[in-house]
Amino acid sequence: MTLLTRSAPEPALGRRLAALDQIVALGPDRLDPEALRIAERLSGKAAQRLRLGAEHTVVALAGTTGSGKSSLFNALVGTEIATTGMRRPVTSTAQAAVWSPDGAAPMLDWLGVQRRHHLGEEGADELSGLVLLDLPDVDSVKVDHRLEVDRLVELVDLVVWVVDPQKYADAALHDHYLRPLQTHADVTVVAFNQFDRVPAGARDGVLADLRGLLKREGLGSVPVLPVSARTGEGLPALRARLVDAVAAHEASVRRLSADLGALAEELAPVCGPSGATDVDRADRTAVVGALTEASGADAVAVAVARTHRSRTRAATGWPVTRWLARMRPSAATRLGLPGARLSGTDDPSELVRTALPGPSAVQQARVDTALRNLVDRSAAGLPDPWPTVLTRAATGRRDQLPDLLDRAVAGADLGLGRRPRWWALIRVVQNVLALVALAGALWLLGLFVLDWFRLPEPPMPDVDAGGWEFPVPTLMLLGGVVVGLVLGFLSARLGALGARRRAALARRRIRSRVEQVAAEAVLEPVGAELAARGELCAAISRLRARR
Incomplete structure (x- = not known):
């Protein structure tokens, strides 16, 4: 029996060396530094030895x-x-x-x-x-x-x-x-x-x-x-x-085949049992929900609703009291939200910071809990170093999250810059009612002046309403004021319905943008590490297979 028999070169060696190169590429920050150095030395040795023939x-x-x-x-x-x-x-x-x-x-x-x-x-x-x-x-x-x-x-x-x-x-x-x-x-x-x-x-x-x-x-x-x-x-x-x-x-x-086999045996514990290959949907939902809450989406939705209601009053209220709604800055303006000015000079832009206070301690704790649960479930059953690797992937940008969330809010189209069409119609009606009330008031004032100076009064037209006769100027004044106030009240109710819809729209759009932040800062890095683990373990498996 001889040590080496004359046979064709091992056909799998090329695939095993390709697997070794993949391990070296994926190994940094995922493999033990000493094991990675061994793999790198073996890769260099293999290249040199094969080159020498x-x-x-x-x-x-x-x-x-x-x-x-x-x-x-x-x-x-x-x-x-x-x-x-x-x-x-x-x-x-x-x-x-x-x-x-x-x-x-x-x-x-x-x-x-x-x-x-x-x-x-x-x-x-x-x-x-x-x-x-x-x-x-x-x-x-x-x-x-x-x-x-x-x-x-x-x-x-x-x-x-x-x-x-x-x-x-x-x-x-x-x-x-x-x-x-x-x-x-x-x-x-x-x-x-x-x-x-x-x-x-x-x-x-x-x-x-x-x-x-x-x-x-x-x-x-x-x-x-x-x-x-x-x-x-x-x-x-x-x-x-x-x-x-x-x-x-x-x-x-x-010899190279034996070296590859030895390295595969040393790296085998890195893979362990089969584990998660991607982030679970429930964990995605939990992370997005916690980050949405930390972004201040609820506070923004409330501000959007209040702003819409105040703008509705300012646009459709009785003209005499309309100026009261314009005296105070809107809730959106106080928070520096995009679209707070109807002029359109503050369109959504991630380059502009809002005045939101940032996540509270409770909100930050919920974010940390969601990240920890994400890592625990993704790393369940996996050997070292994967829990550490996944923790680093999930929390690597944790300190940047408040700024990223603020940018997400600042870049969201909250719908504040759009005026409902019915505002213009109600405004015209309110203006007409105000002019009618003003004309009635001036008419009554003229009659008062004539009576003061004992001048003959012109004929006074009346309106018969069910046996009651109302002077036209009095009816104009009272009708213009009362109808205007009632119309303003009804417009405010209609504006409240629109405010709820806009608040829900703002919350959805913020959540959509927060989902992008969650994906880029947390979920995709964790998913990438799980995918890298799958590729690394597949490469280690190919490294071990001689046939």
Whole structure:
């Protein structure tokens, strides 16, 4: 059984890499920063590695101090390249042995490996394209050595972990490297070096112990090869693994596939169970209702009704008392509402502030409650960080809401600038009645003057009404006044009906504009985050799927 079989490249890799790019695009402010950095590094690594092609296969020998990595490296190369000895650490920087006619310079430049040994035609038939790295010790006392190992282990295509009889269960190796790489079993080999030092009777037990340890770490499928760099035992089997890896030209693809799978496993908890995909209609209604109340729509509706009634009295009342309705500013004028002046010089405009007092503490509390309920229901059952993300989306513009609501009111057409047509007709009638009353008054005044000066009075026409005779001037005066007052009263009643209709219209138009504010400032951001969650989780699912 070989580590890598010759087959077509994984067809889903392109889709998985596209999913990775989508995760990187959607990740800011939604994923854990460290997980996002891992995704970004993996995206960059994938782009660079695929650009370099599959002509070269990068294999790294990694292990603990004293495991014999450098000796095994020399044995595989067939010449003394790496320095060996008792003093630790021996390998301070990574070095490479390259079986490649072109020297694999771009690949080594990307890996950042400066110590390079080109082997020319040695083993070219079997290992042409192999780049074999000897890494520093994973448990080196020098931090920069361990950082170098961490960096290269993330980049290479295949890792051969070299262990020895004394330290094959070393916690530093298993906890920090092998266990986290359980998704990379396809691109991992364990070489049990110095196996010649294990007594013959204990070999099966030691191998079984190591395999059991790897199985418990999720690496049960990783091949364990007993080798000895000193005697050459097992080297042909290890070399055959490298030959298969080079011949298949798939190690780089398999490594990327394993990296993608590991990232998918790490990101899987972000999705959790299926949750809401959009804002619930009841929550939309509650948010719009709370914001409409906070906008002062009720106060505006009352002001619109009062203004319409006062304007009706001013337009249709008895002319003698009509001026009283014009003495005081209307309720709409005091609140600075659009259309408060019939002249049309204050048309609706969001650039003009009203004189509304702003949301009260109770109204603000109701808005906060509506936003909190919106987040609670939208985030129900969702894992972190979605409750926080949805809270930020719902409340991100909370401080701007009073100004946005005031602009919504200022830009609403409240219907104050339109005069009912019947006003003009009643005004004409009232003016005629006033002139009749004035003519009657002047007529009576003339009669009084004539009587004062004992002058002969002209004939006095009378009107017979059911046996009662009324002088025409008296009837004109009283009729003009009484009928005018009655007509004014009836007009006021009619104006009250119109006031209720206009108040309802103003409330509807304000609510319509508040709905736009609610959508732009609250509902659409929350809906966008829920949609982003769906896209992100779908991308994570595609990232996990190998077929």
